[in-house]
Amino acid sequence: MYVTSMELLFPTWAYAHASQWSPDGEYLVYMKDMDDGEQFTASEIWVSTADGSQQWMITDTHDKIEMYPQWSPDGNSIVYHSLRGELIETTIQITD
Amino acid sequence: MKKSILLLLVIVSISLSQDLTGVRICIDPGHGGHESDDRYMSTTGFWESESNLTKGLELRDILLGLGADVAVTRTGNYDPPPVEPYYGGTTDDPSLSERVGMANSFQADYFNSNHSNGYNGTANYTMVIYNGTSTNPTFPAARTMANYMAPLIHEVDYTTHSTVIGDLTLNPTWTNGYGVLYPANMPATISEGSFHDYIPESWRLMNLDYRKHEARALARSYLQYFNEPGSSSGWESRWYWWR
Numbered sequence: 001m002y003v004t005s006m007e008l009l010f011p012t013w014a015y016a017h018a019s020q021w022s023p024d025g026e027y028l029v030y031m032k033d034m035d036d037g038e039q040f041t042a043s044e045i046w047v048s049t050a051d052g053s054q055q056w057m058i059t060d061t062h063d064k065i066e067m068y069p070q071w072s073p074d075g076n077s078i079v080y081h082s083l084r085g086e087l088i089e090t091t092i093q094i095t096d
Numbered sequence: 097m098k099k100s101i102l103l104l105l106v107i108v109s110i111s112l113s114q115d116l117t118g119v120r121i122c123i124d125p126g127h128g129g130h131e132s133d134d135r136y137m138s139t140t141g142f143w144e145s146e147s148n149l150t151k152g153l154e155l156r157d158i159l160l161g162l163g164a165d166v167a168v169t170r171t172g173n174y175d176p177p178p179v180e181p182y183y184g185g186t187t188d189d190p191s192l193s194e195r196v197g198m199a200n201s202f203q204a205d206y207f208n209s210n211h212s213n214g215y216n217g218t219a220n221y222t223m224v225i226y227n228g229t230s231t232n233p234t235f236p237a238a239r240t241m242a243n244y245m246a247p248l249i250h251e252v253d254y255t256t257h258s259t260v261i262g263d264l265t266l267n268p269t270w271t272n273g274y275g276v277l278y279p280a281n282m283p284a285t286i287s288e289g290s291f292h293d294y295i296p297e298s299w300r301l302m303n304l305d306y307r308k309h310e311a312r313a314l315a316r317s318y319l320q321y322f323n324e325p326g327s328s329s330g331w332e333s334r335w336y337w338w339r
Contacts, residue, residue: 035191040193
């Protein structure tokens, strides 16, 4: 394997992890998580445009820790799980 | 003369037969950077992040010497990070998701996060933790490894006994388990070698050579897990590692 190019996409986005491209390559989904060294203490799911110009917080829950998002194959929804063991699907529609 | 030749043959045989070529291991020296989630003992000046790093780097060197491919989640322990610009996280204190993400990206065959423990200042045993319940581990191989690892660490650390346990048995109210374990795509464990809040042990852990004993025990557990010869706790492997 040869790495031909590496680019730090969004250097100031602290705690953004487990990013995944959307099927059309136009968006990224990721989680912003924090921990106490033992267990996750907070995490929300975010979506951004591929160039980072726009970002949306998909979840905004203080009582739930959402993690490890995945795009659906058709790009219309995102699946992730909560630390309580729930599997959650969120339908998204991004408009201009 | 005969005795000398025989001993030489045994040594050569053991040295050549221990080989982890093709095995991919990810080492996670727990905590890092003297931050709020680090563990500090003011009586002895012990930082868990420093002790974990000594063990992890020594283990890395041993495993590389045995031919394994090795990834380490951190190789320093600086706070604040020495490299600018500051990106918000630190390379010396990765988040839990970064640590396990490195193991997944590396496609490790095995992932262990090495730690020491703390409780009430009087306990001092070895505990190795895997994801799932004790009777239903997510990766049964992780429980197998835990059963190799715990007694081997106990043997070199001055602990009272060793035990293995699933994280959901240890924390029955949890759903997923430890943040560094449950997202792992491969068998993974947390090794709590000894208790740093037991003051005699805390003093022992301030000795760099003492920390390296545990690294050698961890290396022996990998040899045992991957069915490499010469990995028993008998005299021959002891001689090899303690030479």
